[in-house]
Each structure stands twice: as structure tokens, then as C-alpha cells.
Amino acid sequence: MDHFTVREGAGWCEEVPLRAVAEGAGTPCFVYSRRTLEHHYDRLVEAFAGVDLLVCFSVKACPSLAVLDVLRRRGSGFDVVSGGELRRALRAGADPRTVVFAGVGKTAAEMALALEAGILMFNVESGAELDLLDRVARERGTRADVALRVNPDVDPRTHTYISTGQRESKFGIDLEAADRLAADLPRRPGVRMVGVHAHIGSQITEVGPHAEALRKAVAFAGRAKAAGNPVSWLNMGGGFGIYYRGGEARPAREFGEALVPRVREAGLRLILEPGRFICGNAGALLARVLFVKESGDRRFVVVDAAMNDLLRPALYGAHHRVWPVEAPFPESAAEARRAECRTCDVVGPVCESADFLAKDRLLPPVKEGDLLAVYSAGAYGMAMSSNYNSRPRAAEVLVDGPRWTVVRDRETFEDLVRGERTLPL
Numbered sequence: 001m002d003h004f005t006v007r008e009g010a011g012w013c014e015e016v017p018l019r020a021v022a023e024g025a026g027t028p029c030f031v032y033s034r035r036t037l038e039h040h041y042d043r044l045v046e047a048f049a050g051v052d053l054l055v056c057f058s059v060k061a062c063p064s065l066a067v068l069d070v071l072r073r074r075g076s077g078f079d080v081v082s083g084g085e086l087r088r089a090l091r092a093g094a095d096p097r098t099v100v101f102a103g104v105g106k107t108a109a110e111m112a113l114a115l116e117a118g119i120l121m122f123n124v125e126s127g128a129e130l131d132l133l134d135r136v137a138r139e140r141g142t143r144a145d146v147a148l149r150v151n152p153d154v155d156p157r158t159h160t161y162i163s164t165g166q167r168e169s170k171f172g173i174d175l176e177a178a179d180r181l182a183a184d185l186p187r188r189p190g191v192r193m194v195g196v197h198a199h200i201g202s203q204i205t206e207v208g209p210h211a212e213a214l215r216k217a218v219a220f221a222g223r224a225k226a227a228g229n230p231v232s233w234l235n236m237g238g239g240f241g242i243y244y245r246g247g248e249a250r251p252a253r254e255f256g257e258a259l260v261p262r263v264r265e266a267g268l269r270l271i272l273e274p275g276r277f278i279c280g281n282a283g284a285l286l287a288r289v290l291f292v293k294e295s296g297d298r299r300f301v302v303v304d305a306a307m308n309d310l311l312r313p314a315l316y317g318a319h320h321r322v323w324p325v326e327a328p329f330p331e332s333a334a335e336a337r338r339a340e341c342r343t344c345d346v347v348g349p350v351c352e353s354a355d356f357l358a359k360d361r362l363l364p365p366v367k368e369g370d371l372l373a374v375y376s377a378g379a380y381g382m383a384m385s386s387n388y389n390s391r392p393r394a395a396e397v398l399v400d401g402p403r404w405t406v407v408r409d410r411e412t413f414e415d416l417v418r419g420e421r422t423l424p425l
Helices: 018-025 034-047 065-074 083-091 108-117 127-139 175-187 208-226 252-266 276-282 312-316 333-338 413-417
Strands: 004-007 010-013 029-033 053-058 077-080 099-101 121-124 144-151 191-197 233-235 269-272 283-295 298-303 322-324 342-347 356-363 371-374 395-400 403-408
Touching: 010 018, 018 029, 018 283, 018 371, 018 395, 018 403, 029 034, 029 276, 034 053, 034 065, 034 252, 034 276, 034 395, 053 276, 065 083, 065 276, 065 395, 065 403, 077 083, 083 099, 083 108, 099 108, 108 127, 121 127, 121 191, 127 144, 127 175, 127 191, 144 175, 144 208, 175 191, 175 208, 191 208, 208 233, 208 252, 276 283, 312 356, 322 356
Parallel strands: 029 395, 053 077, 053 269, 077 099, 099 121, 121 144, 144 191, 191 233, 233 269, 298 342
Antiparallel strands: 004 010, 029 283, 283 298, 283 371, 322 371, 342 356, 395 403
16 A cells, blocks of 8 residues: 555645656655555554564665654664764664664674664674674673574575575575574673574565564574573564565565564564665656657656666566556556557667567657656665766655655755765876
């Protein structure tokens, strides 16, 4: 469910016409719906109500301070993977005791920053990382609470680029090595094992892989406890899929029905680290048509947004619904044909063949100046954007009922070159 709708043939976000946002903030522009963010957060909390739950929103999915603030006010903690993300969460008002620090390559400086802030725990991904964290904590006269991230070798049946729980992945510790680390942990004065982490991937649309990973994680938690570790947390990460095409994802309650009884039986508190599930369908990217180009039997709709704004289609062929803001969305292919739709590629100005937002899509007639919306762009949209081709990054807007606010200014050329200098003559 989201709060992007079509009214009288035009696109709206909550109580605001998308046309008004584009006219006021310019394009390209990311638009987020506060009600949708809150709706999906609430659905997740309801689905896992049977256990002691901490939701830690994955900052990497959408690091906008405004988005983080909305979720903090709703009760969310945060999953961070860098010192920068930790600072963002704290700047948005996060209670550090609800922050979990994940990632395979934490530096000593980042560890020190997190220890000073007083975060809840670190998700540790290797023996080498555990050694470093132990030393950094002892040097500061403190102790770090950790969860060992295990690699349960479970196929999440998702795109290979966003699969993290198989043996060939860089993420996590294989179970045999994790058993050895857990046995040694009680003898380390700088670290204390309080949890187990088992995140297996993103955009997972079936319950089975999560259930299998949970079975292995709970068994490992039992062995870690028997080795003398005060394990009380089970962190299953996130990865719950969303609708991009429609119908491919499972509702949160189905994941809850499968996972909650086993977590409760194990007597553990649960952490979830959703990102896409909460913010994916809470965002859209607005773009203006620059030209319509015919080349042989191909029709290209050239817009002012590009792969530097939304990388997912170029990176792994991701599908996003694209449609003119001022046109009613057809309910069927037959209706699309009646609307004189033609097959088009929606492309941007970047000088790469991979610069496309959609390929082989039926679109009604569009012309220069028309406004298009790229839906389901709230996750890994602005978060993965860049300045490639020296393009300023887009503005971000948050809609709250009948009001909308620019929550990140569009970058300028001066922003692009800030910090640069030429050699002295």
C-alpha cells in the first residue's frame, strides 16, 4: 500500500498533486510520503507483535534526515553501516541505544565513534573484526556488545547482487567458524556476545528462506549460550520484498506468522533491519520529458533524470513503474492500447548506454515538458545517486498530508566543486 494515487487523471502524493511539487521544487526530484513510511512501519510492528521487537530502519536504503526523523518519531531505531550513517542517525535524534552498527569493513575510528556514542551493539562479521573491536574497546576502558553475524548458507532466491546469506558471499561468518569464535568470546575482556545476526539478502518475496535461516540462527544461539555467552538478541536483518511490478511480494504478517513462534520459543528478543519494506514504495522520482526521439523501430523518451539519480535499472535491470503524471493509469494492456500507448525506452542524458529508467514500456503519447513519475523509488534511489557527468544531485521533498517541504536542496555547480582546487602556477 502507498499514498501515491491518481485523481481525475493526474498523479497525487497524499493530498498534494505531483504537478505542484514539480513546479515548485523542479525536476528531477524525489518525493516521499510520510503516511506511507508510517504505514509500512506500523504493519511490520503489528506483524511481529508476538515478540519483544526492536525495528532498526536500514539507513542505507534512504538516508534523508527527514525520513529518519519521521521513523524515529514512530519508534524506530537504526541500522548503520558507516560512521557517516551513524552521524546521520544521531543528527536525526536517534537514541544511540537503538542503533546497531553492521558492515564487513568497520574502521578503528568508526568503532571508537560508535563506542563513544553508546550504541546498542555491533554486528561482527569476522574474527579479524572481533580482534580489532576487542582492542579498540579495551583501549578506551569499555566493553562492546556484539552479535556475531552468521552466514547460514541459505539461498534467498533474489538477485545475486543483493543476496548476502550464501557461502560465496562476503557477508557473515560460516557456522563452524562462528562456533569457534563463540567459544572464545567469554575470555575476551573488550567484547561481550549478546546476539546473533543472520541477514540473508534483500527483496525476498518468499517466506521459506527466512524460516530456514531462522532455524539455523536459533540453533547457533543455543550453542553460543551453552558456551557461556549472554545471548538475548536475535537479529534477522530485513529483506522483506515489496511490489515493483505488483503481486510479487508477501505481506508482513506472513513473515510474522512463520518467524514469531520460533523466536518466542527460543526466548529471544528480536531485531529487524528493514529498509526497502518501509521506504521503497514511499518514494517516487519526478522527471521532465526533454525530447522524444525515433530511431528505426525504437522510440526513446529522453528525460532530465538519469542513472546517476536512480541507478537500480542500470545496475541490475530493476523494474520501476513509469507513467505520465497527467495521464490516468490503465488497468490492462487492452486499455493501454486504446489509450494509443506505444512501446518506449525511458532514458536520461548521461553518456552511457546503461542510462535508462525503463525499457520496452507502453506509454501514452508524451511531448517535451510533460512530467513523468518513476514509482517505488524510495529505496536505494537518492541513497545511490552520484554526480556522474558532473550532474548535481536531485532535490528531495517530503509530503505530509496537504503540505510538502523541500528537505534537501538541489545541488548547484558550486556544490560539485566545493573542496576542489587547481595546482598553483
